Amino acid sequence: MENRKIEHLAVIMDGNGRWAKKHHLPRLAGHRAGAESLDRTMHWCKEAGISYLTVYAFSTENWKRSKGEVAGLMKLLSHFIKAKEKELIKNGIAFRVIGRREDLSPKLQKEIAALEEKTKGGDFTLVVALSYGGRDEIVRAAAKFAEQGHGDNLEEAFASCLDTAGIPDPDLIVRTSGELRISNFLLWQAAYAEFYFTDVLWPDFDKAEFDKAIVSFSKRERRMGGRLK
Ligand code: IPE
Ligand code: IPE
Ligand code: MG
Numbered sequence: 001m002e003n004r005k006i007e008h009l010a011v012i013m014d015g016n017g018r019w020a021k022k023h024h025l026p027r028l029a030g031h032r033a034g035a036e037s038l039d040r041t042m043h044w045c046k047e048a049g050i051s052y053l054t055v056y057a058f059s060t061e062n063w064k065r066s067k068g069e070v071a072g073l074m075k076l077l078s079h080f081i082k083a084k085e086k087e088l089i090k091n092g093i094a095f096r097v098i099g100r101r102e103d104l105s106p107k108l109q110k111e112i113a114a115l116e117e118k119t120k121g122g123d124f125t126l127v128v129a130l131s132y133g134g135r136d137e138i139v140r141a142a143a144k145f146a147e148q149g150h151g152d153n154l155e156e157a158f159a160s161c162l163d164t165a166g167i168p169d170p171d172l173i174v175r176t177s178g179e180l181r182i183s184n185f186l187l188w189q190a191a192y193a194e195f196y197f198t199d200v201l202w203p204d205f206d207k208a209e210f211d212k213a214i215v216s217f218s219k220r221e222r223r224m225g226g227r228l229k
Pocket of ligand 2: 056179181
């Protein structure tokens, strides 16, 4: 059983809005609770020996939301970066952003770049997908690929043009809040990922639910197109 280890866990952190509604709070309070949930999950991942945690924090489609919600989310992110800096450095956690970072404010872009630089080389990596869309990432990679030239291994060369260059594909993708879709997340990288869906809303995602996801993964037979053993 134990050979099915997760090197890379990816999470679609969904349900913050519904959590807020359930508690008669503004949507932004749901996002704040979601940020705390991310903090906890990151530490469980580290303890479980996982090397990469990628979280979907803001999609290319999330710009459609109200100005107030978008601004609140951006502020929360900026706050997260400042509040977590010391802790990330102390715990050897590298921070990395994937997505259309040029869409973010110059100030936020600077804060991200500075944190990426300061946390480089950590043995655990937190990857935050921000203004991220799988299609957008693939289209940008295609342009880069066409410009660069490549060797014989086309898939490998193409993957190196993606924002996730150097990061292994996710082994398990978790989505909270009961939605059964991928919503433009890691389209290329998810080719052979396992999926775990739960009705739990992201701010309520606790250690028991985390363990359930890990146990579920450990029982899967990953054949990658090969035959049953
Ligand atoms: C996920 O929670 C966080 C983001 C998309 C930024 P939602 O805000 O989508 O929460 P629901 O789906 O409305 O409950
Ligand atoms: C996906 O959640 C994006 C993030 C979690 C950041 P959404 O709430 O935006 O996805 P849909 O609209 O339900 O597909
Ligand atoms: Mg949602």
